[in-house]
Amino acid sequence: VCSQTTSSLIYASENPIxxxxxxxxxxxxSVTQGAWLFNNSLIVIIIPGNSIIPSIWSSRVTFDSNTSSLSIRSLTLSDSxxxxxxxxxxxxxxxxxSVQGKDHFVIFPTNxxxxxxxxxxxxxxxxxxPSYVWLNGSSQVTAGGNVYLSNGNTTLTIVNVTRYDEGPFTCNVSNGVSYEVSPSVLLNISYGPSNTMIxxxxxxxxxxxxxxxxxxxxxxAxxxxxxxxxxxxNNVYLNQSGxxxxxLDVAPNNSGNYTCLFYNSVTLRFIMWRVVFFIVGTANTYSFTLNCNVSGTVDSIQWWRNGLLMSSNSTTILSKNTLILNPVQLSDSGNYTCQAINAVSMVTSSPYTVQVNYGPEMATIMGPNAATTGDNINLTCYASSYPSSIYTWYFNGSVVANTPLYVTPPLTTNMTGIYTCVAYNNITGLNSTANQMLTVVGKTGMVILMSL
Incomplete structure (x- = not known):
């Protein structure tokens, strides 16, 4: 008698597993006479009223003669x-x-x-x-740029990571019958300082x-x-951080180059941001008065500066036909007009130009502190001033230039010394001085940096 081969008569508690x-x-x-086999090798021999399990399976197999069910414990990949x-x-x-291994997700390093x-x-x-798909958040990761997929997509490599590569990253594994997602991983990426500002x-x-x-x-930053x-x-550290x-209550000696120095102790990078501002003291000691002389009946007078209607404030006083600027400020420079108004007419004066003279404020020198013999270097002097400053350069007490930019001749070692710039305003009668130490060494010498 022939037996029928079918798969619908048996089923597994879980598959794949x-x-x-x-x-x-x-x-x-129920089967009373027969056998369970694995790849045509005996697991259980079924005989009426009994069953025989070979020793190779006996520690892991249980046979229920009432239901003919077969249980196998501690499955290995070879049990597929x-x-x-x-x-x-x-x-x-x-x-x-199908017995499937557990997925492994490894990342190195995370910091x-x-x-x-x-x-x-x-x-x-x-x-x-299995097939592998990598996700950064909800977006699929694809190869390109600094991103590489290798070993059948089992390995994801990001070269020279950026702050935008933090994740979370997950690995999705599927094989047509099952689907598994790894735990998500966030990278701890140290960066900066960058995008600095004051x-x-x-x-x-x-x-x-x-x-x-x-x-x-x-x-x-x-x-x-x-x-x-x-x-x-002015390149000198202050006893202040943050x-x-x-x-508060600034004075002209607060003028200068203010620098923020940023340092990241993990990336070991630093960057600085500099701003120059000036404290104007000379113009504040003066007041200035403009009078609007009008003939005939006047109901009101208005004052205009650079086309904008003026009003009284802490430094601007409007009184009848008089405008008083006290104290005079740099922002008071401009074209002034007065406007006389009565019931039947309105007359505007010709513009009167006010120019506030000031400075020179703190002079600064930009240029190297050290150079080698044979070099020509540029030293630039600047001091905020109106009218523009007249500049004179001195070296060891002798005049070497009368321009803001001093280009040295080919340097020699005896040109090491203090270079002085004097900025002079021939209207205010004031001047401002800056010094810079320049060290000149031979081509094979050691460069020494100094500042005053």
Whole structure:
């Protein structure tokens, strides 16, 4: 008598099934004489009233003679294959079991420095013919630029990571019958400082402020971890750190180069941001009066500066036909007109130009502190002033130039010394002086940096 081969008579408690699990094969029909086989090798011999399990299976297999079900414990990958229940002279039922390994997700390393380090992710599955898809958040990761996929997409490599590569990253594994997602991983990427700036309050045209002002400087930068911030004025460190520097009741000697120095202790990068502002003291000691002389009946007089209607404030006094500027400020420069109004007419005067003379404020020198023999270097002197300053350069007490820019002749070692710039305003009668030390060494010598 021939037996019928079918797969619908038996089924597994779970299929596919993870490695290490237990599985039970159930039969819809009870078998009293036959066998369970794995890839045509005996697991259980079924005889009336008894069953025989070979020693190779006895520690992991349980057979229920009432239901003909077969249980296997602690599955390994080698347990994948064809399982058959033979009922002699009745039927032969077959089922293919897939035992799949657990997925592994590894990343090395997780603490990274922007533009320096490389992140390597590895996702492994012991399942049958898996496919891998990487996600950054909800977006699929594709190869290109600094992103590489290799080893059948099991390895994701990001070279020279940036702050935008933080993740979260996940690995999605599928094989047509199952789907698994790895735990998400966030990268800790240190970056910066970058995008630095200094914000000055209150704002002022050309960064010029009058004596007695209160000025607040705020430094900011993009940095992780947050950057340490230090302050310098005219290249000299101040005993102050933090993003804010407050200057109260400023005087002309507060003029100069203010520098924010940012430092990230993890990336080991630093950057500086500099701003120059001037404290104007000379113009504040003066007042200035304009009179609007009108014949005939006048109901009211209006004052205009640069086309804008003026009103009284702490430094501008409007009284009948008189305009008083006290104290005079740099912002008071401009074209003034007065406008006389009565019931039947309105007359506007010709413009009167007011130019506030000031300075020179603190002179500064830009240029190298050290050079080698044979070089020609540029030293530039600047001092805020109106009218523009007249500049004179001195070296060891002798005049060497009468221009803001001094280009040295080919340097020799005996040209080491102090270079002095004097800025002079022939209207205010004031001058301002700056000094810079220049060290000249031979081509093979050591460069020594000094500043005054």
């Amino acid at each position: 993870p490695v290490g699990s237990n599985v039970t094969f159930f039969s819809s029909k 294959g064809l399982y058959t229940l033979e009922a002699i002279n009745l039927f032969s039922a077959q089922l293919t079991l 990274l420095v922007e533009f320096n380090d490389t992140a390597v992710f590895t996702c492994l599955s012991n399942g049958s013919v 914000d000055i309050k209150p704002t002022s045209l050309n960064h010029a402020y009058r004596t007695g002002s209160n000025i607040t400087l705020n430094c900011s 993009e940095s992780s971890p947050p950057a340490t911030i230090m302050w310098m004025i 993003p804010q520097l407050q200057l």
